[in-house]
Amino acid sequence: MRVSMDIELKDVPGQMLLALQPLSEFKANLITVLHHHQKRTPRKTVPVQLVLETKPESIEVIKAKLEENGIRVVRVGEHRFRESINVVLIGHVVHTGIQDTIDEIDKTGFAEVVDLSLSMPGIDLLSSALIRIDAVGKEDLQKALDILKTVSARKDLLMVLPIDIQA
């Protein structure tokens, strides 16, 4: 699973290495590191945001190890979604299982459907849905759209994507 972690480093050399060592030791896959060197906390430490992919059981162990190394772990959170788009689906959106369509995205762990508007004007008429997908990063968003594309093709749904997205 993917988790985000906010940590604080002392402003002395070698701190980043101490922070990354436990991740490598417990085979966590580091997705992003945002090192806010210019932003100091009131404690004069440097805030760092990490997104990593690891087994759920490793999270507590990594956290303990970081603290053992003198690194303050401020927050361990659910995914930090930074990318978001709207997609329109047209077709028999409900009859072909809207829940299943959403599940396909949600179960990825890196993207999820966070909003849904639905219109069903009549039983024989095409339904329209507008869904909002949040994802951890741009690549993840693209992967989520690829999944949605496959699902839409299978369910004969027309998928209308934003103009700035690679269709």
Added chain:
Amino acid sequence: MENMKTVHCSILGFGAIGQGVAEVLLMKKEYLKSIGLEVLVVAVVDSKGATVDPAGVDLADCLARKRTKGTVAIEKLTGVEVIRSVSHELVIETTPTNIVTGGAGLQNMLAAFETGKDVVTSNKGPLTLKYRELTKAAKAAGSNFRFEATVGGSMPVINLANEVLAGNRLRSIKGILNGTCNYILTRMLEERASYKDILAESMELGIAETDPTYDVEGIDTACKLVILANAIFGLDVTYKDVEVTGITKITPEALEMAYERGHVIKLIGEVSRERIQVAPRLVPINHPLAVRGTLNVASIDTELAGEITVTGKGAGPIETASAILSDFVAIYGDR
């Protein structure tokens, strides 16, 4: 004016566009003279035959006869026969588009190049099917071949990209290249009406054809992308290389939901070296491509100049004839 250059030409195809060309030539006679050009139309051909006069046919008379009798035909001659038998240097090819065989247009263009004539056309069919063959034939004959009017009517895309922006590597062109689809989607949103209702309205107003398949299934846009891909990106593609989705499934509810979130749905054609695609897309309301009604728009993504967007009337006889006139001046005007 000294050094007046007389250009002898034929107009092949005398439907709305051909008549528009005749009107524009009459309208711009003095302007053309002022830049040292005299246009002598030696033949006008429609589907029933031709009117030929090596000394120049009377265009006003041709227009009047077409309106009253439905044809200009005096002699039973086809376009190809006129090309082969009447002396002239330019063929203005405005016969109807046929993307299955290329139609009369393909035969006319090939015959024109065979006989060393220049061609200016608004006819997409032959270019969609046989772009390489045609440009090769034109080159071999030393003929000029220009077709600005095939994409976006009066909106300059091809000449803008190839001439004005010369030397600037282009990354992609995205745009709305079919006014009928744009009209339908605009009206569906404004009226909250179904696709079928607005399509019927468009047919009544003459914006959509009796058989609208070509427009609404995205085929027309795809053909224009093929021309842009070949003429601007130097690719060698045909219609089958384009991924095409039309607008027939778009619902008023989808348009409304998108609008509530700041977007309109537009049929967007997109061409780059990597892909050629036609599909309905969500476009932010304040985006340069979010044009209304029957307008066309194209946004050219350039390496040096960033995005350059042009908007214009994609259809209409006079607008299309304006692109033909600009091609004409580009060939024969003093540069």
